[in-house]
Amino acid sequence: MTKRVILIRHGDLGEACSGRYIGRTNVPLSEGGKRQAAALAGELRRLNGVHLLCSPLRRTRQTAEIALGAVDVCDIDPDLREIDFGRWEGTGFTEIAASDPVVVERWAALDEDFTFPDGESLRDFGKRIGAVAGRIAADPAETVVAFTHGGVIRYLICRFLGLEDRHYLLFDIQPGSLTEISVEGGKGVLTRLNDRCHLEGG
Structure with missing residues (x-):
C-alpha cells in the first residue's frame, strides 16, 4: 500500500524568535502564525482515513488545534519535538557564529558526533527521527x-528518500508549509516540498 505522509511545520513565531535557535523552547505562535494555521484547515478537510500526529511543544499543538478545531484528535508523539539546542536556545544565529565559529562549522558540516552545548547530539536526534520514520512507515x-x-521535517525527508543526514540543510521548510512524501515499502518519493499555496492571499 502506498501511504501519503504529510508533514506540517508549525506557524510563524514572530520577530522575537526570528534568526534565533528555537528548539525545546516552548514559545507560542505569533498572530501571523495563527493565521497560517487557520489557512491549513481547507487542506486538511479534504483528507480521509487519516492518522494525526503532533509534537508536544506548544507551537505545534496550537497549529493543530487551530487547523483542526481541536488538538485532542492528534496522538502526541514526543519524538516529533524539535532538536534541543542546549545553551544556544534563544540565541541569535549571528551571535553564536561570531562567538564560536569552529563549533558552528562542525554543526553546519553535520558531524554526527556533534552535540549542541548542554543539548542534544546529532546522532541522538537522527536515531529519534529514524524511529519516527519507522513508525510512520508501519502505520x-x-x-x-x-x-x-x-528540523524534524528535513530529517524525515532524508530518511524516507534514503539520503544521508548531511543533506538535511538542503531543504527549505518555512512556517505553515506542507511537505508530502509518498511512501511504499519504507521508501519514499517527495511529491510536495515547502508548499505554501494555501497561504497565498491570506
Whole structure:
C-alpha cells in the first residue's frame, strides 16, 4: 500500500524568535502564525482515513488545534519535538557564529558526533527521527499527518528518500508549509516540498 505522509511545520513565531535557535523552547505562535494555521484547515478537510500526529511543544499543538478545531484528535508523539539546542536556545544565529565559529562549522558540516552545548547530539536526534520514520512507515493508516518542526521535517525527508543526514540543510521548510512524501515499502518519493499555496492571499 502506498501511504501519503504529510508533514506540517508549525506557524510563524514572530520577530522575537526570528534568526534565533528555537528548539525545546516552548514559545507560542505569533498572530501571523495563527493565521497560517487557520489557512491549513481547507487542506486538511479534504483528507480521509487519516492518522494525526503532533509534537508536544506548544507551537505545534496550537497549529493543530487551530487547523483542526481541536488538538485532542492528534496522538502526541514526543519524538516529533524539535532538536534541543542546549545553551544556544534563544540565541541569535549571528551571535553564536561570531562567538564560536569552529563549533558552528562542525554543526553546519553535520558531524554526527556533534552535540549542541548542554543539548542534544546529532546522532541522538537522527536515531529519534529514524524511529519516527519507522513508525510512520508501519502505520496502517493510508494517510499520516504530522504537525512538527523544520528540523524534524528535513530529517524525515532524508530518511524516507534514503539520503544521508548531511543533506538535511538542503531543504527549505518555512512556517505553515506542507511537505508530502509518498511512501511504499519504507521508501519514499517527495511529491510536495515547502508548499505554501494555501497561504497565498491570506
